[in-house]
Amino acid sequence: MDVLSRAVMCFCLMGWMTLGWSNAAQYTSINMKRNIDKLKVHYKISKDQLFNGNPVFPKDTFEDSEQRVLMSVVLDVYLSIFSQMLNQTGDQEVRERLDQVKGKVQETQKHYFLGRVPELRTHLQNLWAIKTSDTTVQGKALSEFITIYEKASKLAHEIHLKKDNRRKRRQAQRLKSHIM
Incomplete structure (x- = not known):
């Protein structure tokens, strides 16, 4: 396949992806x-x-x-x-x-x-x-803070790991496709 044919095919594919995938009506009867x-x-x-x-x-x-x-x-x-x-x-x-x-x-x-x-x-x-201006609520929130913060930090770490693993998989796939 010559360069011009590849360019035309790539251009058509990009157009199809942008128009086809963005068309929300494709699932509507x-x-x-x-x-x-x-x-x-x-x-x-x-x-x-x-x-x-x-x-x-x-x-x-x-x-x-x-x-x-x-x-x-x-x-x-x-x-x-x-x-x-x-x-x-x-x-x-x-x-x-x-x-x-x-x-x-x-x-x-x-x-x-x-x-x-x-x-x-x-x-x-x-x-x-929650009434954030209430002093009782503020005191209770402070006593619960470390537990909640630890939970949030653990969740943030798990999300970061998932994103990092996805990035690594994409990089490995790109490397594999370039080698072949």
Whole structure:
């Protein structure tokens, strides 16, 4: 294969990877897309409202383990939104489409994301509700600090080791591919 053919193939592959992999719709059925398109027509909002620079669910840069928790909560919010929409509409066709979409979200969440997220959410809400200005809370927090800090340090070390091991595996694979 000549250099030009390799360059064209590389360019096509890069384009396919960028466009193909970034396309979130590749896992969405035609029926689901059709339902969403019909619902968007029914719940139409102005372009100014749609493209105001403030998405409902902003993009994030969390790691895989964090993404699972985050996605479960996002799907939970969608279920709540769809439930509200169902309660607010009398249109039978809209209700059927919302039921179908909501069912798919529930199925996806149940099979891939649910786990212990409800308990985790409750735990996080309790943590955010701690009254940090309360002197009793401050005293208790100080007495628990060393134990918590040791646990956090151990977890940070384990995360660092996993990242380091992944880096070493990638380097070994690169070296192996260059040798062959």
